[in-house]
Amino acid sequence: MTIKRLDPVSGHLLLFLIILLSFCRLFPLILMKRLLALGIFSAMVLSACQPATGDTIKLGYIGPVTGDAAALGKDMLHGVQMAIEEANAKGGVNGTKVELVAEDGRCNGTDGASAAQKLVNIDRVIAIVGGLCSSETLAASPIAEAGKVVLLSPGSSSPAITTEAGDFVFRNYPSDALKAVAMAKYVKQKGYKKIAIISENTDYCTGLRDAVVKQVGAAGFVFNEAVEPGTKDFRTLFTRLQKMDFDAFITNANSDGIIAVMVQQFREQGFTQPIIGADTADSQVVVDTGAAAQGMQIINVPTAGEGKAFEKTFTDAFGKPQSSIAWGAYAYDAANILLKAVADAGADGTAMKDALYKMTYTGIVGTIHFDKYGDPVGIPYVVKEIKDGKIVTVQDLPIN
Amino acid sequence: MQLLINALIAGSFAALLAGGLALVYGVLGVFNLALGQSVLFGGYITWWLTQVAGWPILPAIAGGILSGALLAWFTFEVFIAPFYKHHRFLPLVTTIAWSMILDGIILLLFEERARSILPGTRRLIRLGAAHITVQQIVLIVVTLLLLCIVAWVLHSTSFGRRIRAVAEHPQAALSLGIPSPVLHRILFIVSGILAAAGGIFLGIDQNLSPAFSFPLTIRAYAAIIAGGKGNIWGAIICAYAIALLEQLVVGVHWFGFFYVPAGFQATIALLVIIVFLIVRPQGLFSSGRRTA
Incomplete structure (x- = not known):
């Protein structure tokens, strides 16, 4: 609560100190976490650079920015960034600017869980796009569930997400x-x-x-x-x-x-x-x-986003996709679905969740709606x- | 037969790393935990020279090896030399920091997608029932030559004797007129060259991705522990032996009725470390007498 009242810059400084201290305590783990630290730091620098306009809506992102699956994760991150930039260019959601808080999940459960912990409990994001890897999503979902934060994965396809993850966990990528x-x-x-x-x-x-x-x-x-x-x-x-x-x-x-x-x-x-x-x-x-x-x-799934205006905008902003434009398209849709839910139902997790179960959305990848497990229907x-x-x-x- | 070839390929790569590690850790007693990153760096520079700058393969390999040598030299001057004299464990910390920085630099420079130095078709050669590509034969032969030269120089020439003298007691060696600071640097640069060669090997035979470079070094450590600290021949032979063991454990139909699941292949190097530390901590090839 106290962090909320601080202005964004000192808030981030405080956060950095907390992370630094916890890293000193967990020294032997540093080997494992060293890339994560780099990711957090760069994400903080990025978010600290954004203009402080007072109140913003914070949207979280979990995906591999480093490691073997980083090529896919980078494309997804760019898709989310693109959606947020477009929303902000139109004046934000219901007049409020959207801010992205990106975390590196490194395609594994351990980092996925700590990313979710930070996003839910420290940044207090309204919703999370991610993770890409099923390990990240499975580890992050109980944390999102407990914090009543909607989590929408644009890339995880493990059948376990249907059965194990709860009401707040959705995906626009089929099982x-x-x-x-x-x-x-x-x-x-x-x-x-x-x-x-x-x-x-x-x-x-x-x-x-x-x-x-x-x-x-x-x-x-x-x-x-x-x-x-x-x-x-x-x-x-x-x-x-x-x-x-x-x-x-x-x-x-x-x-x-x-x-x-x-x-x-x-x-x-x-x-x-x-x-x-x-x-x-x-x-x-x-x-x-x-x-x-x-x-x-x-x-x-069918190739998404290729040869359309989406691909041109994406390539102009971020260069050729690292892996495939499809990941950018799914992530772009996921971010837009969440922003639409905020616009419809407000920035409350439970209200957003209810709005998502009723929503039918037409995006780059096609027209989908969610079934009772939060899985998408309509992708061939x-x-x-x-x-x-x-x-x-x-x-x-x-x-x- | 195919298993033997597989072991030669995997073993050659592991032996390059083990050779580099044996020089620095085995002979000099310094930890260099940024070795895995030097491997990737050398490989990536070669990839960049061939695929982006459009150089032919041989000058690009030379460039990659040069970059590995320079990187090792830089690592020594900045992250090891100033700390080593205070305590031999200090570089353990500084090279961890350096490996983090290098990981970041590699990501920034070469992006996230997997890179292959020689993408495309390979020429297959049949040896009975076994298959091998021309590239793999070249890689194996060059690796063996490189390693044999390094090991021979260190163990059988007067220059190598001086290096081992420096490793044993730098001050005493200095007082006998051996320029120990220079030799320290040479040792490091050679280890950097071997590491870069390992990276090029990986980039040609498989592909490079800026993933955790740490697992790369585990097999190398196992080879050094099994081979005996300070003995390069031992480290090289054990690197091949461990690779062969890994192939045999998973590849052979044990007692005619079951296979060991492939997931256990990666644990063999760790098992070797444990077994040797318990049974023969001084390693297979270290003898009590001093070799001059």
Whole structure:
């Protein structure tokens, strides 16, 4: 409460001191947190630079700004920034300017939780966009829930968010339970009977794997292994795969950098089987592996924001997207959905939550509404293929 | 066969790091926790020279190695030399700070997306049932040559003897006319070169991302502990041995009926550290007698 009465600059100074002190106390943890400290510091400098206009609405952001998934997180952050700049250019929401407080969730639960703690309890944001990674969102949601702050994730797809996260947690990105249905349908269409899958041991990847295995049936999987997050050497596993008979390979990693390596090593060992990927494979980084990625099938939501005015505005402001314009589009929509909820219902968490359950929103990615679990309804799936250095959509994959 | 090749690839990378670490920590007794960042830095400079500045690959690699050497020199002058003489554990703190700064610099300069030094198609060679690419053969051979030269110079020449004398007692060495400050710097620069070479290896064989560079060094530490402090040959051999062990544990069909889950692969290096610290803390290759 006392922090609230201070002017913004000294408020941030005080915050910085608190963080500094807690860092001294947690010295051994500094190794783990060193990038986070950098992120907090830069976020504070950024927010301190914004003109102090007295009362502002604070919107929080959680996403990986550093680490393996940072390319995706950066695009999302830019999408949110774009939405806020546009809102402020129109005079803000109900006449109040919007201010962004960005935190680095580093694509893991620990940092996701501490980011949420800071946003909810210190910054007292009205709502949070994020996280990108399911680990971040799952860790942040109980904190948002307890503080009665709406959390809207533009990128987390773990089925666990449907079942475990509470009333205040929404997402405008569909659950992997649906993607698994789409993938199973695709596998059946193609007639693949024996599938090999390698997953990274993260919430997103294990969630997707379990859902796909459930949909296809465990008998369809001849090889199912999980590796430590961040592993970039899959040669041993591919050597084991060498002795097996399989029809298709599913690459299931948390970030595009890892998928690129996996695809490259798969082809280097002489495999000719088709490769199937999901949303994290839908990235220029994977395309850049050249011949290795040629013909790769990606099952994902339709490309969002590409070739529209949105892409031009985005690229003019932030340069070429680090991973894919789609992440910017989902985050842009998420921020706008929250700002609309504030405009409709005021800056009260419970009122915003009720407004969101009733809202139908048409944004860059399509027209959606939320079901009773806070999951989006109205986003279809498509099959894309990497063809001669480009990702092209080859077929629709309706899931009803 | 394929397992052996896999181990050679993974082991070569680990051995480059272990060699660099063995020079600084094993011989000089200084901790350099910014080593993982030097690896990324050397790799990223090479990536930038080839992909952005458009240099051919060989000068770009030379540039990357030069940048690694300069970075190591800078690290030594600013973050280690002023503190080392007061207490040998002080650089532990200063190099942590430096590694944080470097992480930030790498992020600012090279952005977040994953970078590959030689993107695109590889030429596959078949050796019986096994596969290897031309690039991997070159990487393995060059790594072995580089490491053997460093280890040979340190253990079998008079120059190497002087370096080890400096490591043992800088003042005594100085009084015998050995320029120990110069040799300290040379040792650091060579470790920087090995680290940068490791980064280039990683950038060519896999890709570079500004992720936590710390896990990179864990295997190197395991190799040093297993190989014995101060013995570069030991560190190199153990780096390859640990890589082979990692491949065997996960890749072999144990007793004909079960596979060890792949998630355990990363724990092998840590297990090696623990086992050696309990059973043979002085390492495999350190002998009681002094080698001159």
